[in-house]
Amino acid sequence: MLASLLWFAPGASAQNASIDTCALALWAAGPNPKPDALDVEVTAIQERSSRPGRRVYKDVHSELWLRPLKGGEFAVAIINLSDRPVAPDVIWNDLGILKERGESPRVRDVLRRENLGKIHGGFAHRLEPGQCALFHVKP
Secondary structure (H helix, E strand, C coil): CHHHHHHCCCCCCCCHHHHHHHHHHHHHHCCCCCCCCCCHHHHHHHHCECCCCEEEEECCCEEEEEEEEHHHCEEEEEEECCCCCECCEEEHHHHCCCCCCCCCCEEEECCCCEEEEECCCEEECCECCCCEEEEEEEC
């Protein structure tokens, strides 16, 4: 499982909080089993899932996971596997989650409890070594 890779990601061993957060994010958007510590908002996303999550992007520095949710919504998880900061691009058209051209979905950063508003086209999100992010995307 991917969670086991996170334990061996350079720089991640000293960041237990990041690893715990990543376990939550990958449970919600990816293939991981239910973690010991749960978060109410992350649990709500996982419960809204309509199909299993899948990895849609991977390189030596990062991974991006996508999970369809009920009502045409999506969970997106980004994981930094490297020993340096990364800023992967999340592009709506590349992910195939927009039904109409020019659509701007509303995005919430679940782990930071922050509404990012409507985002046209996509976005890049900076992550420090061993960190991850989880986004709730609504059409």
